[in-house]
Amino acid sequence: MIVITAPTGNIGSQVLANILDSAERIRVIARDPSKLSSQVLNRVEVVEGSHSDAAVVKKAFAGADRVFWLVPADPRAPSAEAAYLDFSRPACEALKTSGVKQVVGISALGRGWPKDAGHVTATLKMDDLIASTGVSYRALACASLMENFLRQAALIRDHGAFYWPTTADRKEPACATRDVAALAARLLLSRSWTGVESIPMLGPEDISFDEMMAIISDVIGKPVQYHLMAMDDLKAMMIKRGASEGMARAMVNMMTAKNEGMDHLVKRTPSSSSDTPTSFRRWSEEVLKPALVA
Template sequence: MIVITAPTGHIGSQVVQGLLEAGAPVRVIVRDPARLAPGVADRVQVVVGSHRDADVVGTAFDGADAVFWLVPADPRASGVDDAYSGFARAGLEAMKGVGRVVGISALGRGTPVAGQAGYVTATLAMDDLIAATGVPYRALTMPSFMDNVARQAGPIGSTGVFYGPTRPDLRAPAVATRDIAAVASRLLVDETWTGVEEVPVLGPEDLSSDEMAATITDVLGRPVRYQQIPVADFRANLVRNGMSEAMAQGMADMATAKNDGLDHGVTRTPENSTPTTFRQWCEEVLKPAVL
C-alpha cells in the first residue's frame, strides 16, 4: 500500500494518477474527497483529514509500504519552521513504521546561502527530522517549477508581461511538475532502496527569465517579456494578498538566496535531468491556459 499526502495538488494528483496507471494500491489523505480528480475516489482508499493530525496520519500510515510526503505550506503560518517542521512533527512517529518515504524538498543544501533561504531552509530542516526517524528516505530536491509561470497566464495573455523577483539574466534549472511526479512514482514502487539520500530533479536545461520570455513569445506568437520586481515589493505584494508577514519574509529570503546561487550547488547529469523542456511545457500547458 502506498500512501499519498496532498493528493489534490499539482504534484500529488499526478503521483496518484501515475501509481494507478501502474496498478499500485493507493491510499490518500485528503481533507475534502470531492476535490480528488474525477474517478479517483472509487479507485483508492480514502482517509479524510489533514496529515498535520497525528491520529489521521497514524490511521493512514498503518500497514503502508511507502509514503509520498508533501507539506502544503500554510501562507498564513506564524513562520516557516511552523509551516514545515511544525507540520511534519505529527507524522514523524508514524513514519517509523512504514517501509520508505519519498518527500518533496528543495535544492540548496551545502550552498553558502542555504541557512538564510526562507522556505528552503525550513524544508531542509524538515528533511533532517524525517531522516532522524530512521525510515528510508528520498528527498526530491527541486529548483523552481515551470508550472509557477502558469499562475501568471492572465497577465501574460492580457499585457504580455510576467513578473518576479528573479534577476532576468540568471540562468537556473526549472522543472515541470509532471516530471517530479514521475520520479516520485518510480521511487515509491521501487522496493530495493534503503538509507537516506537527496535526489535532485533539475529539468533538462538552465534558462534565464529573459530566455523563458523569448520562448513564450515564440510559442504564443505574440510579444511577451519578463519584468523583475524588487524583493521588497514582491514581499509587500504577498502580504497584500493575505500572506502572513513571516511567510512573506520567507518567500523574500528564498528569492534573494536564489539570486545568490541557491539552485546552483548541484552539477547537472543525465540521471538528474528530466525530459520536459520549457518549450514543450509552454506548448502543452501554458499556451492552453493563456488562450
C-alpha cells in the same frame, strides 16, 4: 500499500495518476475528498483530514509500507518552519511506530547553503526530521518549478507581462512538475532502494528569464515582457494577497539565496538532466498555452 498525501494538488494528483493503474493498494489523505474524481474514489482508500493531524496520519499509515510526502502551501502560516517542519512533526512521530519503510518527499535545492533561505531552509530541516525516523527516504530536491508561471497567467495573457525579482539574463535550473511526479511514482513502485538520499530535480538545462520570455512569446504568438521586481515589492505583494509577514520574509530570503547562486550548489550530471527531461518550450506548449486559453 502506498499512502499519497496532497492527492488533489498539482504534484500529488500527478503522482496518484501515475500509480493508479498499478497493482498496489493505494490510500490517500484528503481534506476534501469531494475534489477527487470518481475514478480515483473507486480505486483508492480515503482517510479524510489533514496530514498534519496526528490521528489522521496514524490511521493512514497503518498497514502501509510506502508514503509520498508533500506539505501543501500555507501562505498564512506564521513562519516557514511552522509551515514545513511543524506541519510534519505528527507524521514523523507516526512513522516511528508504523510499518512504513520508504518515504518519497518533495524538497528543494539548497543543501549546504550557509545563510537562511526561507522556505528552502525549513524544507531541508523537514527532510532531516523525516530521515531521523529511520525510514529510507528520497528527497526530490526541486529547482524552481515551471508551473510558477501559471500564477501570473492572467498577466501574461492580458498584459503580455511577467514580474519576478531575478535579473533577466541570469540562468537558473527549472523543472516541470510532471517530471517530479513521474520520478516520485517510479520510486514509490520500487522496493529496491534503501537509505537516505537527495535527488536533484534540475530540468534539462539552465535557462534565463530572457530566454523563457522569448519562448513564451513564440509559443503564444504575442510578445511577453519581463519586468524585474524589487524584493520589497515581492514581499508587499504577498502580504497584500494574504500571506503572513513570516512567510513573505521567507520567500524574500529564498529568492535572495537563489539570486546569489544557491541552486547551483549541485552540479549537473547525465541523470539529473534525464530525470527531468521536459524542456521549457515543451512545457509552454503543452501546459502554459492551454492554461492561457482556458
